Amino acid sequence: MKNVAFQACLLLMVLSAAAQQKPHYTQYILNQYIINPALTGIENYTDIKVSHRHQWAGLDGAPVTTYFTIQGPIGKQDYRTTATSFEVPGENPRGHRYWEDYTAAQPHHGIGLQVIQDATGPLSNFSAYGTYAYHVGLSPRTSIAAGFGAGISRYSLKSYELDFGNTTVDPAVYSAGIVNKTKFDMNAGLYLYSADFFLGISALQIVPSKLNFSDSKITAQTGQTVPHLFFTGGYRFLLNDQFNLLPSVMVKYINPLPLQVETNVKLQYNDLLWVGASYRYKDSFGAMMGFNIFNKFNVGYSYDNTTTALGTYARGTHEIVLGIILGNKYADGCPRNIW
Template sequence: MKKLTALIIVAACLQAQAQQKPHYTQYILNQYILNPALTGIENYTDIKVSHRHQWAGVQDAPVTTYVTIHTPINKKDYRTTATSFEVPGENPRGKRYWEEYTAAEPHHGVGLQVINDRTGPLNYFSAYATYAYHIGLSARTSLAAGFGAGFTNIGLNANKLDFGNVQVDPAVYNNGLINTTKPDFMAGLYLYSGDYFIGLAAQQIIPQKVSFSDNAVKTNNGKIVPHLFATAGYRFLLDEDFNVIPSVMVKYVQPMPVQLDVNAKLQYRDVAWMGVGYRYEDGFSAMVGMNVSHRFNIGYSYDYTTSGLNIVSKGSHEIMVGFLLGNKYDDGCPRNVW
């Protein structure tokens, strides 16, 4: 819709008051996309591929695709005896498993994130290399600190800036594809155990001005602004086969109001899960997923919009596919991230 595109241009190009990082409904399945401190948190190489179509039915609405990969370095495996392996007929994520959970041995992690986010005439392409260090604080609790460094390329397709009778800045109109590239940095902390997690992260740490006019005319520059994320969750064992993990994410982007996401995920053994969520003043979500052969997993989520956009939006769809490489202990689901 041209009106939506016009609003995006005004908000993002002139004052950049709107959020510049994508939404992720299934962030609980890949918190690494928010927080580099999770780099190398598991015993295997974790690969995630995700595609999100937000506000389906609205022309030029956001479309986000990403690939992440991270792996531990010099991590000692937590399996020490033959009895540590899955016992036939016993839930590998049951009560005994969590009773025997131990903190991480000190180790490093390295990773890579590649993200493409397109909204109307604007396209954000980002790539980051990440590093984290994990250390045990007590018998069951670990702390990780991580950072990421990379770049963001912001592209403006000026050929889409046709709003009929609306005046468009001649410095960019009909100039084809205009790109600007900026260095980008992120950092985070992650406290985790067998029962809970607490994460703090900052993306786009260094504010930077963005202009597509190359100073050809005097304009109000846009600005890349920091995004702050706080996440927390707790695991409740309902019985030997089921556990439920309520979680929350708080996001702050100045000068926008704080955004609150509340979620709950029900896990059956290490085989399948379903969940529901609520994003304050925006909508509800539902997700479902399963693990296949301890090497592959897939998740899908749907968002129902309750804001004014529900008049034209058919909701948001997000699919995530994961691969577990080097998973020699046949973990069906993550041990430290849920």
């Protein structure tokens, strides 16, 4: 009975035009590119990320999100020539001297690809976007980037999963098989960044589309995809030559829902490992940790515990992010511009 009730709630979320239609990312700070195409090509190397998120583990039909991203620069040149351009034995490669010598990005382009699979109960959404961005320096230490993405979103409804046994549901609903709808989609963003701070604004799903699963068999109220606005900001505090403290915030706006606020803080040791915490207002709090391997691989893991009534039944939310760095000629461990 518990699973039936939960699936019924998920169905209401699916049919609601006002429900959030894009997934949560606890470790957005590790891959801001997933929510803002302006970060395409921001670093000196090609950045690959693979992530898997299992929300509300232990509940049938709970949200599961998996993504793959790859993005890198075109024509970017980095003219670092100081002693801190490369790691000096016994010295933190991301210590005070490194950030004192930080310079704005040279004008360059970036291209990338995002592939996202998001499933909640009987509804799933497969999205794929090609992205482009252009970066230019505004001052000796501050840069700005503008980017956009274009692609498709394919929504699938496994209508046969809407059969809740003794619960009254029209058989015509759950006998329609798998119903698919493919829609054109776009996203866009701006990103202002420096050695000490970043500010971003982006809009996902900016081409509203009517969405229904009637397929001449199901008669239900027509829904609609809605734009999702993201505002992000963060600041870097150099505590000493070994530790950086990196607080950040993300505000989401999805009409007609109220603003959603998420805070995030990382404590980074040298160029090697970090720990952190996050809080999503009136929803959850979490712990995070990660490390870098030979300046070519990085791993991040987070665990969220919901503060809502679902916490009675769920066993928390797990999210893992795996990164691969290609063409890392400056041997960067942690990103220079994405924190």
